Amino acid sequence: MTAAALSANGSSPASTRGEVSIRDLSKSFRIAGRDFPVIRNLNVAIGAGESLVIVGASGSGKTTLLRILAGLETADAGDVRVSGRQVSGVGAERAMIFQEPRLLPWVNVLGNVAFGLELRQGARKVPRREAEAQARHYLSLVGLTDFADAFPRQLSGGMAQRVGIARALAVQPEILLLDEPFGALDAMTRITMQNELTRIWHEEQVTMVLVTHDLEEAVYLADRVLVLPKEKHRAPRLLDIDLPRPRDRSSPAFTRYREALLQEFGLH
Amino acid sequence: MSVQDVNSTVVALNGEEETGGQKPLQSLLEGAGRFLSRYGLLIGFLLLWHVASIQRWVNPSVFPPLDDIAAAFWRGMTQGSLLADLGISLQRSGIAFVAAVAVAVPLGLFMGQIRAVERALDPILQLFRQTSALALYPVFILLLGLGELSKVFVIFWATIFPLLLSTIGGVKEVDPKLVEMARVYGASRLQVFRRVVLPGALPSIFVGLRLSATMALLMLIASEMIGANQGLGFQVMNAQFNFQIPLMFSAIFLLAALGLAANYTIVLLQRRLCRWSNAPV
Known part of the structure; x- marks a missing residue:
């Protein structure tokens, strides 16, 4: 299996919705008076509607990269653009799904899904009834129509995470950022959720950037896998997952991709 | 269940x-x-x-029989001054409590959110809090006279701290991950406050309200025992002084009922506003 070289990003001023371009991105953290680089000169282009999965050991900067895309962290150097617009600070067009569902415990499920829409003000303000209708639509997309009036503490971990996904989709984002979204779920629920996410991603045709440390999850969900090495002198690598969907986790080709990823970490 | x-x-x-x-x-x-x-x-x-x-x-x-106390209570309410005492006591503690809520809740919400303000105000608050309000009562009397104002102020003073500290604690305990989530969805500072911080701090604010209500009644009685000529606290002392023991117990039971009623009202309000936090599944 050959890992594709990083595609040099051609400068196209007319970007389409959902396209991501990351150029010469660097970020380091200052810990105890010393600078620790976590991302060094990263260049990646993500196509509209693509599913990019980022894998890497802890400390490889995968979550930092996602937080920079979300606007929760600022890069030291480089240029990050989503749909052609430079990322500066948070924005509702980049919806983030966290490892924990992060639902508001005092609001019912429907209210949580509508949360992002209700925040809109001024010209973009959504009438309450419209926000609710849209929330109901996305709640049915994640299969939780019957739980609209439930409160978060009444939900299982998998259900709560579905609500989080519905909340993210309800704002109709240009790009979906997922930070180890199924890391806290049990193995069976995780597989169900991966299937669900594939279906939703296919239906919504949204660009998806997902961080995980689960290599099987990476092969199952990704169009391309970005491998971030922990040793900063090594260059990040991109691996195309050329498998038809829905993917068969037990097929030989699937296993070969998984082994190729293991090799990237020197674990094979 | x-x-x-x-x-x-x-x-x-x-x-x-x-x-x-x-x-x-x-x-x-x-x-x-x-x-x-x-x-x-x-x-x-x-x-x-x-x-x-x-x-x-x-x-x-x-320890007079209960029917004696009941009779004294009835006489006190219909012919005596017990009803007027209840009224003036309610007025004193009520004004002080409302004033404490009006100051402590907004101030606590503000202090809990802005670290610099909290850091600057915390030492002096701790000093004030640890100084017994009763020890300061003579100072308040010197400053405000022996009338209503000094009584209301000493109750207010003692009532404000439990509520203020609970409110600050409630704001600081709001999950920063929820705040971050709201920011990712484009919430403004005001929206973060209204949609995340305030509801998150509400259960703690209610704990403070209950502590403060108890404190208000405690200080009410103490202040009325020290320098008053009406009120339930005064009536307890006065009846004891005149050896009208059934009347004394009437006033004591009335004070207990007042405390129960205040607590029950706050619990009811809390059940309505914080159904999500204490309602069983």
Whole structure:
């Protein structure tokens, strides 16, 4: 299996919705008076509607990269653009799904899904009834129509995470950022959720950037896998997952991709 | 399991024992059983008091029989000054409590959110808090005179701190991950406050309200015992001084009822506003 070289990003001023371009991105953290680089000169282009999965050991900067895309962290150097617009600070067009569902415990499920829409003000303000209708639509997309009036503490971990996904989709984002979204779920629920996410991603045709440390999850969900090495002198690598969907986790080709990823970490 | 479920289980258990009984009688017995299991000890205590007084196991002039107290209560309310005392006491503690809420909740919400303000104000707050309000009462009397103002102020002073500290604590305990989530969805500072910080801090604010209500009544009685010529606290002291023991106990029971009523009102309000946090699944 050959890992594709990083595609040099051609400068196209007319970007389409959902396209991501990351150029010469660097970020380091200052810990105890010393600078620790976590991302060094990263260049990646993500196509509209693509599913990019980022894998890497802890400390490889995968979550930092996602937080920079979300606007929760600022890069030291480089240029990050989503749909052609430079990322500066948070924005509702980049919806983030966290490892924990992060639902508001005092609001019912429907209210949580509508949360992002209700925040809109001024010209973009959504009438309450419209926000609710849209929330109901996305709640049915994640299969939780019957739980609209439930409160978060009444939900299982998998259900709560579905609500989080519905909340993210309800704002109709240009790009979906997922930070180890199924890391806290049990193995069976995780597989169900991966299937669900594939279906939703296919239906919504949204660009998806997902961080995980689960290599099987990476092969199952990704169009391309970005491998971030922990040793900063090594260059990040991109691996195309050329498998038809829905993917068969037990097929030989699937296993070969998984082994190729293991090799990237020197674990094979 | 909800409270209702628990109750229905109790009913079911009682029902098994009363299989032979008719339906209305059965439900009556069940109701009586529930009532007794909750209030039986209280009733027993009052009964023991009454019997002990009549049988002269205790000195009846110190622990008068309950009917004497009830009679004194009725006389005090209809002919005496008890109703007026209740009114003035309610006014003093009420004004002080409302003022404390009006100051402590907004200030606490502000201090909890802005670290610099909290850091700057915390030492002086700790000093004020640890200085007993009763120790400061003579100072307040010097400054504000012996009238209503000094009494209301000393109650206000003691009431404000539990509420302020609970509110600050509540704001600081709001999950920063929820705040971050709201920011990712484009919430403004005000929206983060209104949608995340305020509801998140509400349970702690209610804890503070209950502590403060208790404190308000405590300080009310203390201030009325020290320098007043009306009010329930004054009546307790005055009746004791004149050896009108039934009247004294009437005032004491009235104060206890006041505390229970205040607490119950706040709990009811909390159940309505924070259903999500304490309602069983």
